[in-house]
Amino acid sequence: MNFAGRTALITGGTSGIGLATAKLLQEEGARVIVTGTSAGSMEAAGRELGPEVRVLGADVRLAADLDAAMGAVRDHFGKLDILFANAGVGRAAPLESVTEAQIDEQLSINFKGVFFTVQRAVPMMGKGGSIVLNTSFLDEVGIPGLSILAASKAAVRSLVRTLAAELAPRGIRVNGISPGLIETPFHGKLGLPPEQLGQVAAALGARIPLGRFGDAAEIAKAVAFLASDDASFATGSELAVDGGFAQV
Numbered sequence: 001m002n003f004a005g006r007t008a009l010i011t012g013g014t015s016g017i018g019l020a021t022a023k024l025l026q027e028e029g030a031r032v033i034v035t036g037t038s039a040g041s042m043e044a045a046g047r048e049l050g051p052e053v054r055v056l057g058a059d060v061r062l063a064a065d066l067d068a069a070m071g072a073v074r075d076h077f078g079k080l081d082i083l084f085a086n087a088g089v090g091r092a093a094p095l096e097s098v099t100e101a102q103i104d105e106q107l108s109i110n111f112k113g114v115f116f117t118v119q120r121a122v123p124m125m126g127k128g129g130s131i132v133l134n135t136s137f138l139d140e141v142g143i144p145g146l147s148i149l150a151a152s153k154a155a156v157r158s159l160v161r162t163l164a165a166e167l168a169p170r171g172i173r174v175n176g177i178s179p180g181l182i183e184t185p186f187h188g189k190l191g192l193p194p195e196q197l198g199q200v201a202a203a204l205g206a207r208i209p210l211g212r213f214g215d216a217a218e219i220a221k222a223v224a225f226l227a228s229d230d231a232s233f234a235t236g237s238e239l240a241v242d243g244g245f246a247q248v
Helices: 016-027 039-049 063-077 100-124 147-170 185-189 194-205 216-227
Strands: 007-011 031-036 054-057 082-085 130-134 173-179 238-241
Touching (some): 007 016, 007 100, 016 039, 016 216, 031 039, 031 063, 054 063, 100 147, 130 216, 147 173, 216 238
Parallel strands (some): 007 082, 031 054, 130 173, 173 238
16 A cells, blocks of 8 residues: 555544554554644653654644634645544443433534544545544444443445445445444543443454454554555445444
8 A cells, every 4th residue: 555645634542543544544654633722642652653643732623623624734835645534432331321412522623523523635636545533332232331322433434425426426435344343442431430431342352253352453454455546446435344243
């Protein structure tokens, strides 16, 4: 995969899957821009990625932040070839404990943020452009306590299909990457106490056919494939990289 001369924007690119993808695309020659919301993670990502990667602060819930990020891409690179809409959030809670605020937060970031990120990115993309949306194994299986996160990701899976149909006449492909249980900081942000999180992780991990959690770098390789010319006839699809969790 050769991304020389191509510009890639990765939202939620300062840690986990987003950061791993930024590293890989940069290594393969892409000009990379990542966004984040945590000052600490942005600073750490900047050190790790080096001065050639632009690290921008942007909350995908805020139109002004999205406009500023897209303006930076336009001003510095003039175009956008690859978008990885990766920013997301998850909160675990049983049915009785789910609050309106939890629903609003997850749908606002995971669905509305993804939609408006794509909406603002597309005008800078031309024929041959590639958009990858981060879905989840949760759009295939039911896990107690993750109903809102799962619903938001199922909505993103639907967006993959509808946006693929809408953007196909422009020569822009849209696909989804469906990570399984991956060793990233995301799982530590579900709002569960460490002991309970460990129990849940052990129970779910025992169900993975390949017998282990995945690594962010493994997801990054799949994202790079979908973004590359090697996947030039793929659109509207969802690539599961979950160790077989939702597949067998």
